[in-house]
Amino acid sequence: MNKIISIGIFLFILGNAAVFAQVKTPAVPAAKDSLKSNDIDPLTPAKAAFYSAVLPGLGQAYNKKYWKIPLVYGAMGTSLYFYLDNNKKYHQYRDAYKRRLEGYTDDDYSYLDNSRLIAGQKFYQRNRDLSALVTLGFYVLNIIDANVDAALIQFNVDENLSVKPVIYPNDVTFKTNVGLTLNYSF
Structure with missing residues (x-):
């Protein structure tokens, strides 16, 4: 129950x-009622998608959905941060492994053997690539959101x-x- x-x-x-x-709109005279069908602009979704492709969040501003802009930049910024962090750690492990192959043992990772350095490289390379895909996914999602939102705004x-x-x-x-x-x- x-x-x-x-x-x-x-x-x-x-x-x-x-x-x-x-929102209640005032009654429209019959002459202006026929103009109501002309308010639909078929290029509005394309414009919003183009603006979002040029600068992420600009399509949301074009649609006057300003509250979505911090979400777009938060999602893309977070995934970009993880991409850069994993890329930096990947290069650190790779450089340490290269120095190890040249015979140097005075690096920051002297406590790791060669197999651990290779495993660290693979781990951070995989996470870097995944972060790049997530960043690209958020970029595409930003464009799709602007396009769909612009199309749905025009519905009566x-x-x-x-x-x-x-x-x-x-x-x-x-x-x-x-x-x-x-x-x-x-």
């Missing part, structure tokens, strides 16, 4: 969140189309039922 009530409350909040987020969301949760009692068993209603008015 608690599960059904919590699901019902969740669906009620979910259904009403869209209603509360909508009004009260004629709504999905609302409904909680109603079952007539036979008197148990509470949870459901969704889809309303579309022409």
Whole structure:
């Protein structure tokens, strides 16, 4: 019973969140109503994707989603930090191994044998490559987010189309039922 009530409350909040987020616009005269279809610009998603490709976060600024810009730079900056750190450690292990092959034993890793130096190189090289892929993934995700967000902004969301949760009692068993209603008015 608690599960059904919590699901019902969740669906009620979910259904009403869209209603509360909508802004009421004043009635538009019939002459301007025909111009409403011209407000859709098919190049807006392409512009947003291009801006994000040129400078990460610029597409989010173009879409006026400023709160996403720190997320983009945080994700890319963190993965770039790990790339640089793993690259530095990889080069330290590689240089120590090269010096070991030349006969020097006065490096920072004198307590490690050759097999440990090779294993350290492989470990940090793998992590460096993985960090580079994650950085590239966040860059591509930034572009896709700007493109999709620009496309979704253009959708007309009004009260004629709504999905609302409904909680109603079952007539036979008197148990509470949870459901969704889809309303579309022409």
